[in-house]
Amino acid sequence: MRKVSKMLFLVLLIVLLLSGCSTPGLELKNRLIVQAIGIDETQDGVRVTLQTLNTEMAGNPNSGADLGEVTRCLTVEGATVSEAISNAAKSEGKQPLISQNRLIVFGRETAKSGLYTHLDYFVRNASTRLTVPVAVSDTTAEELVSASLGENVLTADSITDILDGARYNTNIVSQALYEFVNQLSSELTDAFIPVLRMEEAGEENKISMYSVGVFQDDRMTYELSADDVTALMLLTDKAQSGYFSVDNEAYSAQTVLRIKKTGTKIQSKVQNGKILFNVQVKMTVDILETRSDTPFSLDKAYLLQTEALAQQRISEMIEAAVRRCFLEQNSDPFGFGQRFWKKYPAQFKSDVVHWRNALPTVEVKTQADVSVERVGNGVENL
Amino acid sequence: MWNWLKKEENRVTRSIPPDEPPTRVYAEIEKNILYMKEKLGASFDILYKQTYIGKNKAFLIMDDGMCDNLLVTQQVVGPIMEMRDIPDDPSEQMAYIRDRISSGIDQKENYSLDDAVTDVVSGLVILFIDGVPFCEAFGVQGFPKRAIDNAQTEVQERGAQEAFVESFKDNVALIRRRVRSPVARFELQELGATSKTRVCICYFADRTDRQMIDEVKSRLKKAKLDMVLGAGYLRPFLESDVTAIFTSVGTTERPDIACAEMAEGRAVILVDGTPFAMIVPYLFTENFQSMDDYNHRPYYALFIRVLKFFSFLISVFLPGLYVAVCTFHQEILPVSMLYDTAVQESITPLPVMAEAIFIHFLYEIVREAGLRMPKSVGHAVSIVGALVIGDTAVSAGLIAAPMLIVVAMTAISSFVVSKIYYPVSVLRFAFMIIGGLAGFYGIVLGFGVVLFNMCAVTAYGTPYVAPFAPMHLGALWRDSFWRLGWKTLGKRELQIHSLEK
């Protein structure tokens, strides 16, 4: 028995050591570290633009030699996304590593013609980071991904920084891959992702958020304006912080408010056979700036008026956005349908069936409760 | 192949002769002299003195280097030569010398000539009188030995500084001085067919499991060795039956730790000629504990123990994980770290696994050379090592800088848990290979195998990984990764056998 186990141990050792000769791993030096992927549909398939890190330095970094550009852009074509990406290996001799990818961008035309076929690769690939943001380029994905933003500036870095702005600005939206796929596959909620635009500013380019594209099925059909985006953020309860202004005619002043804290509760009910949603927005704001030609003191009356005006503005903003989406576009990117389905499953099954058909009859009532917490360091405007 | 290897081994070795039956002391002195001379040979350090006590022929034998000559003269030879009114009967003479003449307490009667030979080489003076069927041994040892010194391998910030020395009697005294209670027992055994090394089993009679002590003794008896020149010779006989990666026999050079272990119901084994004591049973968690933990505040002890545990994990797994991550799982690294690593790795000629093995091997060579060399040369070796590995290799692009950081972190971490340095350094290489071959999967499997190996060890009824598995919440709560304060800890003493399966 002892002999047998010793012999087996030897065999195992040989197997292990021999297998070491053909180690299946790919070392870092043989990987193409992808930072951003841009996808544009072409007549024959897709064009994939990869922004990769340049790890092959011109010299030894320890000897202070010139390191060259940090990133490189690679455009490859193929019948499908996976084929195009694997074609990158042909031209570079390195296997793309997409686990570190920080951005997926689709061209506007591609987004308009449908994204399902291009997303499967990312959903199926185990190394994809599910929280990677997805966006649409105002022109082509190639243009956005290969945009030069200055020496050694990573486009992917800049874009993710812009999208991270969703934490501070209610006009910015960021959608992770899994959230986007969830919305795309849902029959109750329409998916939305940011639309980014590259502008030429002197010698260097500038990327900014242009709008938010809303999808029906998997096609981008319309875009939301800045106010609609704020409403979208409030209704999906994703707004964290941001700014908006109200005009106070009594004081002939414009007041800029900063959202400190906000939360939205949506209650659905069926009233006289109609679907009704009660939206309650609770918000705490600070006065950031008051603008008026005539000086005035920030008294109690002014604060109460500001609160009332803010409440009115938010209600209007939400109701206008809902109206535009529901009635003009027959689309619900806010997730009202999902809430109704969850609360009244039986009724949904029997009466609604297709949420999109029910949208024109749906009523949304908004009630905003805004309270001013601080007025800043000045007691009167200048 | 195994048989062939065994045959080859037999060709260059000889078997240990079995113990011969003891030879009794003859009544005729000439026969005894002949036997002793035959056994002791013509060694220059063995001194023989033939004399007469009354009318009877007498014979004194001693080992010059092992005895204190002044004591020999004052306690044995002087009084015998000067004694008056001696009885004529040889046996009465021997009793008279033993009871009235010699002033030393350390005396014994030997009925075996083989014991007498052992006593001579152990530093006793042996007296034969013609017509007496036994001999008298007088303890007048005075061999050269090292004075008690500071601990070298278990340095402590606070607490006692003295450490065990080679003389086991001094070591026993060091323990006795700390435990002035009759419950401390020191039982002696002699091991080694030729070396006849004295081995002392120390324990507290009131709390140690008697069965365990008997098992320790029986295991030691089974140690059929020719020479016992260090505690390490006996360790395999005291360890668990499972071939374990980590030893279940602890060692310490500190008498205070030995006392603390005895107080928990463990046995401490002192081997003559070794300045380290062995402790059985020994638990894995003890590798992360030190005497300083008990001298510091409990929260600091917790901090240090957690630190040591993480150091252990780093020293075993970090190089393997680095190899696995660079070869298979690049997705784990944050982008900035990945970029720097990729840039550095892109300039090295070797694959990451080979690079890791090479650099760690080089480090071990430098460490071993620095350890064995005289201190002055050792420093030179360190400088060369630091320059060659640390600077030149990286500048030349032979080794990536992150790999060097891994080596440095691993090396420093492994010294934090110095008690298990040796198994850890071997395991590190194993994990580097498996990390390079099978990535994180292999590392987890390897970790599992090591865990199984540790969990399979049960030493003297106590699981090696206790109190974690089987989980003893009481013991975990008292003194594991954290310890309670002395106000609580001091009320009751842990009993190691309560952790039995």
Add this chain to the structure above:
Amino acid sequence: MKGSAKIGVWQLCCVLLLSRLLSTLTFSPVGAERINSSDYFPSVIFAAMMILLFSVPLILQKHYFPGKDIADVAYTVSPLLSKATGISYVLCFSFFTLVAVARLEMFVGTIVFPDSDSALFIILCIAAACYAATLGLEAIGRVGTISLVLFTGAFAFIMMAMADKVETVNLSPVFYDGVEPSLTAALDAATRTVELAFAAVLLPRANGKAGRAFAVCLLAFTCFAELILFFVFAGLGDFAQTQMFPVHAVAVLSEFSVFRRFDVLLTGVWILSAFIKISLLLYLQSEMLQKVFSRKWNKLYVLLAGLLILVIQVFLAGTVTDYYFTAGLAARAGLYIAFVVLVPSMVIAAALIKRKRGHQHAQSE
């Protein structure tokens, strides 16, 4: 191997729970019947009830034949029945080992090394498991205890790191399509609880109050499964339904500081748990083979069982990559009920009848 070594009932509990939780980790909506996400929550409760029902033979065995495993119970009827029971259990355990190895191979081949040939990984795993199995039940019990702590810790960390992505709006209404989908999912979960068969062999080897341990084990499984499913569906939403291993996808979502994913933690405990389960199964096969044949060759049995699995998995992997994936729920449930419920029930019933007859015979004499 320490044939007669006993372990604490809580240690046994830890090993069996770990083994069961591994099956929960490998939960895949692709293999199961497609149901709405919230229907999974009541299904866990139903599954616990079914498990309780399926464990009736085990409870009877413990009550009427304390200290005897299923082969020993069969021996009271006849030595031949004991051998037959032993062989049926060996086959059963072999199949479960194959399933565990196949699932591990599928996970490793899909998630950890999608570009590599998995033969090396199977060889490594089985070699390690053979070694672990030869170390005996005590070692398996202790490793199980430590691993369960690691498992819980890793999960707690992952859950905390992805807690901000949990949104209850992602969950569907409960019983939207009636109770049937929940019951189907419950049956699916219950028939994955092969640990009842393990307990039929191991229960006599455990010291302590088995009833309480079983109750705690079942409760722990229920809570854990509910928690896992909640994080999967509330975190991922319907995206979970598109993933082969949704629990792994949840771990990919977790982020902390600069570290953008913690699936490596989950992968670690996953592989470790699978390794322990395979070791336990090899050990169980060896135990049963010892009852059927000679007690002397315990290590050889482990080795043979391991080799058999290796050969099947390496050479037939193309056709039997995942048995549960290819086999329908009805086939699985049938197999499960036949081997895990019916065989022990019949053995116990036969033993009880024989015992009763023996008593009657003794009284009449």
